[in-house]
Amino acid sequence: MNNFLYGLIWLPALCAVAHVGAADIERDEYGRTELMRLVAQDETTVEQVQSLLAAGADLHARDNDGNTVLMRAARIWWYAHEMSGDDTVLKFLVTQGVDVHARNKQGLNALEVAMCGRECDSKVLSWLRTLGLESCLHAELMKAAGHDDPAEVKRLLAAGADPNYNRAAALWLSLSAGTYGQLHEAENVLLLLAAGAEPQLCAEEILHCACHGADPLAIELILARGVDFSAVDADRSSDDLRGLWLGREEGWPKPLFHQLVQHGTRLNGRCGYADPLLCMVVKDPKQGAREVSYLLAAGVDPTQQTMDGKTALDLARELNRQDLVPLLQAAMPLSAAPPARGK
Numbered sequence: 570m571n572n573f574l575y576g577l578i579w580l581p582a583l584c585a586v587a588h589v590g591a592a593d594i595e596r597d598e599y600g601r602t603e604l605m606r607l608v609a610q611d612e613t614t615v616e617q618v619q620s621l622l623a624a625g626a627d628l629h630a631r632d633n634d635g636n637t638v639l640m641r642a643a644r645i646w647w648y649a650h651e652m653s654g655d656d657t658v659l660k661f662l663v664t665q666g667v668d669v670h671a672r673n674k675q676g677l678n679a680l681e682v683a684m685c686g687r688e689c690d691s692k693v694l695s696w697l698r699t700l701g702l703e704s705c706l707h708a709e710l711m712k713a714a715g716h717d718d719p720a721e722v723k724r725l726l727a728a729g730a731d732p733n734y735n736r737a738a739a740l741w742l743s744l745s746a747g748t749y750g751q752l753h754e755a756e757n758v759l760l761l762l763a764a765g766a767e768p769q770l771c772a773e774e775i776l777h778c779a780c781h782g783a784d785p786l787a788i789e790l791i792l793a794r795g796v797d798f799s800a801v802d803a804d805r806s807s808d809d810l811r812g813l814w815l816g817r818e819e820g821w822p823k824p825l826f827h828q829l830v831q832h833g834t835r836l837n838g839r840c841g842y843a844d845p846l847l848c849m850v851v852k853d854p855k856q857g858a859r860e861v862s863y864l865l866a867a868g869v870d871p872t873q874q875t876m877d878g879k880t881a882l883d884l885a886r887e888l889n890r891q892d893l894v895p896l897l898q899a900a901m902p903l904s905a906a907p908p909a910r911g912k
Contacts, residue, residue: 600633601632601641602627602632604621628667629667634673637673637679639671640679643683643693644683679702680702680708681708681711683697684709685708685711685715685738710732714738714761715742722739733765733767733770737766739757740761740766744784744787754787758791759790768796772797775788776801776805777809779829780817797833798829798833804839805838806834806835807838807839808838809834810834810846827867842876844876845870845874848874851884851888861893872901881893882894
């Protein structure tokens with residue numbers, strides 16, 4: 570009985586200890602905690618942040634790149650809409666004791682990290698400067714590139730800004746500016762390349778921008794430098810290419826898709842919970858043997874399956890796509906091909 574009562578007395582304390590930091594246990598592939606993910610979302614409130622901190626979230630945690638919670642929050646333009654009040658997430662994080670002057674593994678402080686964001690807001694940048702933070706010439710180049718300002722890019726490069734600073738971030742930020750309807754992508758890219766920017770340093774970001782609306786001329790300039798996308802994570806590559814095929818390059822031909830494949834972009838990663846590209850093409854009545862033949866020739870794996878375990882060949886048979894069945898059956902490896910009907 571004494572042991573039982575002793576256990577009851579200590580049980581709440583033990584549960585509290587076990588709960589401390591529980592909100593930080595589930596980190597994503599980038600090492601970001603739940604709190605880091607929360608502050609990087611639009612319309613996050615102080616109350617939501619308070620709740621996670623009360624649950625034991627670590628205000629001083631770092632992700633795989635050494636970024637802090639404040640750095641993650643500083644990149645989100647939405648917070649600028651509330652900067653006139655005292656209840657913003659950014660200001661709340663500072664009042665809670667977040668390290669304002671911390672630097673990540675690239676040596677960037679929160680102000681410079683904010684400048685890397687394609688949605689960075691001048692109001693937020695000004696507020697971060699009131700905390701005593703300063704930005705270097707190279708970070709200013711990233712901001713100018715992301716804000717589609719070729720005159721400032723040219724001035725900063727002439728002043729000695731490094732176009733390869735932070736893995737040539739200015740280069741992909743120039744591309745991302747175009748996805749927001751800017752006009753000088755190619756001009757900025759040309760300036761940066763002429764100054765020695767190396768696209769290979771940010772191949773992953775370039776691939777993503779290329780598949781999501783970047784200026785084709787700017788992409789052409791970069792591809793002409795021989796960038797190789799084969800080292801980019803296969804799942805991310807495949808997801809980007811799938812989006813390009815189904816979205817930006819509707820219809821036929823698909824020259825950008827072809828160029829990216831020619832530069833080593835991998836096709837056979839998983840696309841989250843979405844169907845593999847080949848399966849999506851088979852399901853689309855507007856696409857046929859031409860598209861399937863192209864994908865197979867490009868190296869798409871015909872054995873990839875949907876979440877319910879069906880290959881493109883299975884789907885073609887189910888949907889009576891007799892124009893596709895022979896192509897897909899011939900592409901299947903012998904060990905994976907189903908036996909012929911009647912045998």
